Amino acid sequence: MNSLVIRAALIRDVPFIVKIRLGALTKKEICGFSAPEFATTSSTKKMRELWSSGNKLKDGVEVFLAEYEDKVVGYMMLKVKGDSGYIDDIVVAKEEQGKGIGRALVTYAEVLAKSEGCHLMRTDTTENINGIPWKSYDFWIKMGYKDTGERLPTLYDFKEIPFVKRLK
Numbered sequence: 001m002n003s004l005v006i007r008a009a010l011i012r013d014v015p016f017i018v019k020i021r022l023g024a025l026t027k028k029e030i031c032g033f034s035a036p037e038f039a040t041t042s043s044t045k046k047m048r049e050l051w052s053s054g055n056k057l058k059d060g061v062e063v064f065l066a067e068y069e070d071k072v073v074g075y076m077m078l079k080v081k082g083d084s085g086y087i088d089d090i091v092v093a094k095e096e097q098g099k100g101i102g103r104a105l106v107t108y109a110e111v112l113a114k115s116e117g118c119h120l121m122r123t124d125t126t127e128n129i130n131g132i133p134w135k136s137y138d139f140w141i142k143m144g145y146k147d148t149g150e151r152l153p154t155l156y157d158f159k160e161i162p163f164v165k166r167l168k
Helices: 011-024 036-041 044-050 101-115 136-142
Strands: 004-008 051-053 062-068 071-081 084-092 120-127 159-166
Touching (some): 011 071, 011 084, 044 051, 084 101
């Protein structure tokens, strides 16, 4: 994907973000892996309410888009605080998955975080009530992230699986 561009998202990009999320993650598919608040980033109105300014949400999370041939094909949410970065959400359009877009977004996040003085990256995925991890588990392992071995309880019927990666 030589013409893949990653850029800071703007509030005008919210409809593209929501479209990608809705197209890549169906409610049935995420049942047991996500909170009912899935709708927070699945509604243009609600997503706009979370926006602060520039590419930042009200909680300080930055949003980045992946574009290929002027079409939004993925997005990522990143928070940098102190010496660590946290990838909060990363979604690639269903028809574009498996083409290296997710890898490019993660690499972009790591380079950006490192340039801001971070030495550690964090992210997470979930595990359903049956102990089956969400499909992103293997992706994070391939990206060099380590499963911390923790399974953190949530308010729902799934557990959070934290991952960490030391930046070189």
